[in-house]
Amino acid sequence: METSTAPQHQGGKLHHPELSTLVQTARFHAGRQPAATAVICEDRTLTYADLxxxxxxLAHALKAAGLAEGDRVAYLGRESEHYYEILFACAKTATVLVPVNWRLTAPEVSHILQDSGTRLLFLEEEFAPIVEGMPTEPPGTVVHLSAIETWSAEQPDRETEFxxxxDTPLAQLYTSGTTGLPKGVVLAHRSFFAIRDGLASERLDWIDWRTGDIALIGIxxxxVGGLWWATQNFNAGTTVVAMRAFAAGQAVxxxxDLGITTACVVPAMLRMMLxxxxVSAKDFTTLRKTVYGGSPISEALLEExxxxxxCEFAQIYGLTETGNTAVCLPxxxxxxxxxxxxxxxHPYPGVRAKVIDDQGRELPPGAVGEVCLHTPARMVEYWGLPDRTAETLVDGWIHTGDAGYLDEDGYVFIRDRIKxxxxxxxxxxxPAEIENVLEHHPGVGEAVVVGIPDERWGEKVHAFVVPAAGDRPSPRDLHTFLVGRLAAFKLPASYEFxxxxxxxxxxxxLRRELRDRFWSDSARKVN
Incomplete structure (x- = not known):
């Protein structure tokens, strides 16, 4: 029986349902549209055949270097076409890619390389001093990105047999580590296909990919957001524009100049571009959809x-542990x-959400508790941490650590991190509730709220305020603005500009960084 490879357009989306791994993605588009542009990075262009x-x-070079299925391959460098070549090479050898945050210090990078058991490191020369300053020895093999083409040049360009x-593990991403040591979240190929398939199953265009799309990756x-967005566009066969590092002027x-049609950003990036x-509306005329997430957004910023x-906006919510997005505001x-x-x-098709109390009992709509998500894109495990895995992944449910509630229609409302x-x-x-109201004040550019010790009430609300350009409200102005908009016990007791x-x-x-100095003399960090 002959199988059609024509893409399916469902609700405006470009969907290739026969693809379920990145190995298949690379093969499919190289055969179907070899000359189509896959990646643009600065002045360099990579076609799908090139990729x-x-x-x-690179896959054959990894095998020649002695790497086997399940071995970890780290990447320490800025965004580049080489990053995606390495991603697909790992997919084709069942090695696991460990992308390393290049803003980390030498001890932090050392922890990731040691914890993951990385055997080979792809290193951009700019960050060599970090590796040299690590308290531990680097992996046995270090390949500098400037020499990557030479390193693999003698290898065949045919496919590997794998x-x-x-369910094959593909990537191991480390959580931000704002508390304690970062944990390695292992994600399989399914994490990068499940949501796409769920949307297509119900013909939903909450997030979609269309012929001719050019996608900006700001994350x-x-x-996980940056990796997920790139793979979604590769799976669809569109063009990815990779920024070496986000800069608002360059993004605009x-x-x-390139006629970008879709973008994935965090709210702070939106603020910086605006x-x-x-900058003016004329700079964004080709955009048809902006996907945003990663942190709460104020209504004031969203409306601007x-x-x-x-253009159309879609908010995504999820965690590294959920394989990125599990919930979408269409x-x-x-x-x-x-x-x-x-x-x-609202959860995507195939994703479920519930809210539980501290005893694990499911709460009714409107009641605030811990948000839990059941998604086919969920993580495999925390690498080497079975106890922590069991705490977060329970009977297929990811316990997010976020406080929120569901409404009667199943929409998820996040109120903050439980901690x-x-x-x-x-x-x-x-805090998010107070911040959202504060940022509607015309004199407030940004607000962050933390709890600080109070002898009478246990804790009180302290607000950090970044004034809007050319304006600086007084604490009295802000208090007057909030009265009637928030219950009295939610009003900040103090402000810091x-x-x-x-x-x-x-x-x-980094809320903890703002909060810690108020609790430095306390035996406990909560009252």
Whole structure:
């Protein structure tokens, strides 16, 4: 029986249902559209035929270096076409890619390489001093990216004999490590296909890929969002534009000059693009969809983004442990002032959500507890940490550590990280709620709320405020603005004005860094 390889257009989406591993993705598009552009990075362009051939050579080079199935291969470098060639080479050899955050210190990088048992490291020369400064020895084989083509040049460009299945481990990404040592989250091929297939099964265009799409990747590849977005576009056969590192001015230029049609960013990146000097709606005329996530977004920023970018917006929510997105707020729900604008979204087809109390009992709609997600894209495990895996992955459910609730229609509302909840006189206060209201004040550019010790109430609310350009409200102004908008026990007891909010490379606020100095003299970090 003859099988058609024609793409399926479902609700505007480009979907190849026969693909379930990246090995198949590389082979399929190299055969179907060899001359089509797969990757653009700076002034370099890689076709799908190039991507397939180059990753084949790298795969054979990995095998010649003695790597076997399950061995870890690390990448320490900025975004580049080589990153994706290495990703596909790992897929074709059943080795596991370990992308390393290049902003980390030598001891932090050392932990990742040691914890993962990395046998081979691809290293960009810029970051050689980090490896040289590690307290441990580097892996047995280090390949500099400047020499990668020479290293693999003598290898054949034919495919390897290995053919992955959806459960074959593909990547091991390390959590941000804002508390304790980072954990290695192992993701299989299925993590990068399951959501796509769920959307296609119900013909939903919440997130879609179309012929001719050119996709900007603003999120780094060592973050699950960046890796997921790249693989979705490769699976669809569209073009990926990789930024070496995000810079707002460059991102705006790329969108305008290359005719970018889709982008995946975190809210902080949206804010930076909007305040870029000289930026206007004309810079974004080719954008048809912006996918955002990774941290909460204020309604004020979202409404400004909708007005200036003038395209469809889709919010995604998930964790590295869920294989990136598990919940989506679709474009149709992005109505300024609408009832769902504070929601993280609705689970995709095939994904379930529930909220539980501290005894593990499922809570009814409206009740705040821990959000749990059941998704076919979920992680395999935390590498080498069976006890921690068992705590987070329970009967197929990922326990997110996020506090939130479901409404009657199954939409997920996130109130904060459970560990960041503030207990004021026995009442739980969730920072995101206060931040969202504060950022509607015209004098507030950004706000972050933490809990600090209070002898009378146990804890009280302290707000860090970045003033809007050309304005600086007084604490009294902000208090007056919040009265009537928030319950009295949620109002900040104190304010601190600053020009900088610390964030990790994925755009998440380092709330613990802001909070710690208030608790340094306390035996416990909560009251």
């Amino acid at each position: 397939h051939r180059n990753s084949n050579r 053919d992955a299945n959806p 780094p590849g060592f973050h 230029d790329l969108i305008r 305040i870029e000097p000289g 983004s909708l007005a200036v970018l003038d 474009p149709a729900a992005h109505v300024p002032g609408g009832p769902l604008m504070q929601s993280a979204g 960041d909840a503030i207990l004021v006189a026995g009442e739980n206060v969730y 600053t020009d900088h909010i610390p964030r990790n490379p994925s755009g998440k606020v």
